[in-house]
Structures are given as structure tokens and as C-alpha cells.
Amino acid sequence: MPKAVRFDEYGDVDVLDVREVPVPRPAAGEVLVRVRAAGINPGENSIRLGLLHERWPATFPSGQGSDLAGVVERSGAGWSAGDEVAGWVDTRSSHAELVAVPAEHLVARDPAVPWEAAGAVFVAGTTAHANVRAVAAAPGDTIVVAGAAGGVGSLTVQLLRHAGATVIGLASETHHDWLRAHDVTPVPYGDGVLDRIRAAAPQGVQAFVDTFGSGYVDLALELGVPQDRVNTIIDFAGAARTGVRNEGMAGSANAEVLAELLKLIASGDLEVPIAATYPLTEVRAAFHELMRRHTRGKIVLLPR
Structure with a gap:
């Protein structure tokens, strides 16, 4: 079974666990993606702490994560198995080995864009x-x-x-x-x-x-x-x-802007600094580093 980050209550990083979960079942218009890289963001920290409950309440058990880059696991919704993609989800689920992603939230990953950058650039x-x-x-x-x-x-x-x-x-x-x-x-x-x-x-x-x-x-x-x-x-x-x-x-959270950003990265005109990478199992350590607020650029989880 694939693994994913989960938490059952609001709290500090110690509420985060990495658990085995059922394989996601893509709905109509979604694609199953095997995640290679997923950025972490301060907003995820605030949500987990319950600071944004009135605006974005969590439903427990909750997953985490928006940014992702990976490989399409199964053909569907206009994508083929093996396609390399970058994108995002609105379901707090990208901190995982497998995730169902709306097809319109994905763009092709140029091989010139490192996985870490592709998986951390959207938010x-x-x-x-x-x-x-x-x-x-x-x-x-x-x-x-x-x-x-x-x-x-x-x-x-x-x-x-x-x-x-x-x-x-x-x-x-x-x-x-x-x-x-x-x-x-x-x-x-x-x-x-x-x-x-x-x-x-x-x-x-x-x-x-x-x-x-x-x-x-x-x-x-x-x-x-x-x-x-x-x-x-x-x-x-x-x-x-x-x-x-x-x-x-x-106003900028769309596939057109993401494709524009990836093009700038591929051409060398935009750098996504990577402060650190962590395996999925060390998600707590990743958020501890994020909370220090002194890193340059992005911290990225590497599920594989």
C-alpha cells in the first residue's frame, strides 16, 4: 500500500504521521500520479496548527500538501502512463506516494527542470x-x-x-x-x-x-x-x-502561469532555490526546519 502524511488533530509537528493508505481512486477528469517531489509551505503549517480553521478547516484524518511533480501512473483524462508532470491539488494530499490530480491541474515537466523545482514551484x-x-x-x-x-x-x-x-x-x-x-x-x-x-x-x-x-x-x-x-x-x-x-x-493559481514559470526555470531565467530535501518519512524534520524561517528557498519532500 502507498504511504501518505496524515494527522488526526490540530497540533505541532508531532501530530504528523506517515501511514499506509489505500491507493487513491481518481474521479472523472482526474489522473493518478506517482509523486517524485512535493514542496512544503508555511500555510500547511498554519492549517495543521488550527490557525486557519475558520477559513480552511481540516477534516480528520487530514492529509497535507498542494505542490507536486511526478509521473502519471495510469493513462486517463488526456494523459498517458509515464508522462512526467508538475501540478497541484486542492485536496491537501500531495505529501504522499500516490495522489489523484485533476487533469487540468497538470502541465508537462520539461526534462531541464529538476524534479525538486518542479515539485515546489506552484504555491x-x-x-x-x-x-x-x-x-x-x-x-x-x-x-x-x-x-x-x-x-x-x-x-x-x-x-x-x-x-x-x-x-x-x-x-x-x-x-x-x-x-x-x-x-x-x-x-x-x-x-x-x-x-x-x-x-x-x-x-x-x-x-x-x-x-x-x-x-x-x-x-x-x-x-x-x-x-x-x-x-x-x-x-x-x-x-x-x-x-x-x-x-x-x-489570481495566478492556474496551469497557464505554472507553465510560464516552468519555462523560465527550463531556460535558466528563474531559479527555485532548494534549501533542503527530506524523504517522506522525515516530514516532521522538514517542518521543523521550515518553522525556523531562515531557509533560502524551498524545502521539498521526496516520496521516492
């Missing part, structure tokens, strides 16, 4: 794509990204550069060389960050993307950034209080 990549759109990034803009080396931030800064913007990335100093290598001006966190941003952007800041929280909405407004050009994907309370944007991945 972070479409959120980054939405960030660029939300702040109306354009050539000549100077845009600050808080959490510039994280799973979403590392992709956001690259897509902003593709849009022609000058980018300032707030990140720990251990990530500054990576940011410089991607033509992003690094600025360290901590006391005095406002002055450091102003020094790095003497002509001012036109837009701000917050992927970290912890007061960066207020900092953006103090920099003089207009409300409609500030987007936070994490500080819901700050957005409600100040009127800045709080646009997540919804």
Missing part, C-alpha cells in the same frame, strides 16, 4: 507572480521585498527583476551573496533598517512586497509607498488596519 511561484501583479511592477520602479530569500521572496525578487524593476531585498546576511548574484541589492534586517533602505534607494521606493510580516506594512507606509502599491501575503491584520493590499496567489 510559491504563483504567489510570487501575484505579488508582481499586485504592486504593478514596471521598469524604473524601485521595489523592496521583505523576506527576500524565502520560498516566495526568492522567486518574487527574480520576477520583479524580469519586470524591469530595481529590487532591494531584506534578508539575513547569510543570503546576501545569493541576492547580489540575482542582481538584487541586499539590506539586512534589524534596528536601523528604515535608514538602510533609504540609503539604498536615494530616489525613493515605489512599491513594497511583504512576505514576512512583523511590522513591514507600517515600514512600507513610513517609506512613503502608496497603499495600493504595498502587498502583504502574511500580515492580514496589518492589511485590514492600513488598507494596503493583501493579494495572495488566487
